[in-house]
Amino acid sequence: MKASQALMVMVIVGVITLVGNFIFSDYVFDPITALPGMAILVVIAFAGWGISEALNRVLPPIVFCSLIGIILTSPWTPGADWILSHTTNVEFLATTTPVLAYAGISIGRDIDKFTAMGWRILVVGFVVLTGTFICSAAIAHVAMSLLGMG
Amino acid sequence: MAAEEKANNGENQLPDFMYNWKLHGIVLVLTIIAELIGLHSFPVGPGTVLILPMLYALVIGIFLGPRFLKVASEKDMSDASPLITLSILILVAKLGTNVGPNIPIIIESGIPLLLQEFGNLGTLLLGMPVAILVGFKREAIGATFSQAREGSLAIIGDMYGLDGPEGRGVLGVYIFGTVLGAIYNGLMGGIVASLDIFHPYAVGMASGIGSASMMSAASGAAAAAIPEFSDEILSFAATSNLLTSATGLYVMIFISIPLAERYFKLLGGTDNSEEAEAGE
Incomplete structure (x- = not known):
């Protein structure tokens, strides 16, 4: 998979998450307010994916995504407050919903095995x-x- | 929404699952529906039953296929699979940004707190034999390698795919934990605390397993059972919960998964002969 394609998917999912986030937050975090935070998360996700690919996937991308997220927001990182002030506009639970929607659709193929x-x-x-x-x-x-x- | 499939024009060199706009559209609609229904919680006994929006997205999604609601085609369903692993990275990034600010607390947390993180391996120890006993095949690995929170979904999605047997296992326990975890942990926290087998601090630490709702239920019940230590129980629980969300991912990838694979073989677990038979 090419990098531009992975990024494209993350942007699409980011946009869907922004819509869900708006509703989930009781219309507090509108997509414009939450956009910088979402963009930061997409960049972290993409960077983590890229590092994993560059290292021939010796470690899964989640390791790097998580690490980058932790490092960028640790109290010793300059600018951590700025990053946090934006990422807090994206609710964690709002990021789970689109993922589970894709998962649900995909599991639909094996619905019998799932219900079994x-x-x-x-x-x-x-x-x-x-x-x-x-x-x-x-x-x-x-x-x-x-x-x-x- | 008619099942108009964009024909895959032969020489197209791009993996076309990304540009399955119908699929992304379905996910957008599912997300909107799920979030509009919203979060509901019902207090039951010592805890609450929690229904999160993502559960609606998951369950409706499962029934969209040709056999039921006929919204998603076979192609949509197979296109969705690689999209899970990419979309989950955003969730993992968000988890990371939740952990970062708390690193100092985690560093200061002390040895017992750090060690009890390996208690998560108890899940595997007790869970795997039971899972195999009730007839799970490789579902057992997904179901028992962890307490099945969001990070676990990301790991299984990444290493095995959420649409395989391991994925079914982890999703099953994930749903179970999301809906019933708080109430069950609430019961258990209260009972274990009142049995007075473990030090109250230890019960507090055990309450933090990487889910805010389960942690609150378990530590709340434990604190109510031993009121003279309630502050310590609550604070150890919160710290332990943070610790799990920070270290959990790495413990699972580097220890739990390899261990689960070996343990599964050791116990004589059988592989799924995919496509050949259903579930049983």
Whole structure:
């Protein structure tokens, strides 16, 4: 895939997100207000994608997108406040909706396999949440005891 | 919206999924519908049932195909797949900008807090055998390698594709967690705290698993169960939640996924023979 094409897709998704963001924010962040923030996010996403491609995808693009986002907004980065003042105009949940729309359409092909998971996904879901909670608590508890905390 | 397909004119060298304007149009309409319905939450017991706009987008999207609403064609459905991995990068960028300002808190958070991040591996340890037992094939990897939040979707989307078996697994648990996670974690936070097995701080730390609603429910319930430590529980939970959103992505990519693959083989999980059979 060419860089210009990847950028094109991100711009399209960015525009869709701007519309969703406007509605999600109860019409507070209109597309013009949120445009600079959205543009910043698209640039970060594109840069992350580009770095991953340039490195022959040794690491997935999400690693770089996340890292760039973190670095640009860390308190030690000059201009972080300016970037944040714009990116906060794009609600996180608004960025999830178009992604899940594409995902839904794509899953439509295997709708039977998806619904076939049925009750099983409930069982697994409960175990997953329980497992995370209990293991995290156990590790923290043991670590605190070993370090003589608490 | 008639299913007018733009014919793919042979020598076109561009991957035409990007210029499937009908597909982007559908996504725009889905997004608008989903956001207009909006976010709804219903208080239930110690937590809330949360219905986010993206769930409508996902569910309506699933039913758009030729068999149901007949809005999306086979081509639209296959064109959507590579677009997920690109569009999710914007979401990941946004996640990153949420973490950056909190880096100092994370650095100061201390060893127990850092170590308990690996508690997320407990998900895999307990979840995988259960998933295989109930008959999952490679769905088990997506369903149990993490607690299935947005970052997990990005990882599976990137490494396996969200429309494969691993994608079905992670999306299933993601939906489960989004809708029922807050209420279940609320119950669990209260119960585990009142059992007095773990130090109250440890329960607080465990409450932060990278989802604001689950964290609030779990730590709120735990704080109510042990009121004398409520401030500490709430603040450890919030810090742990930040930590998960910062480190979670990297722990998942470099540890959880490789581990999940090995564990899956170790437990004798079977691969999906795609196309041959449905789900079962």
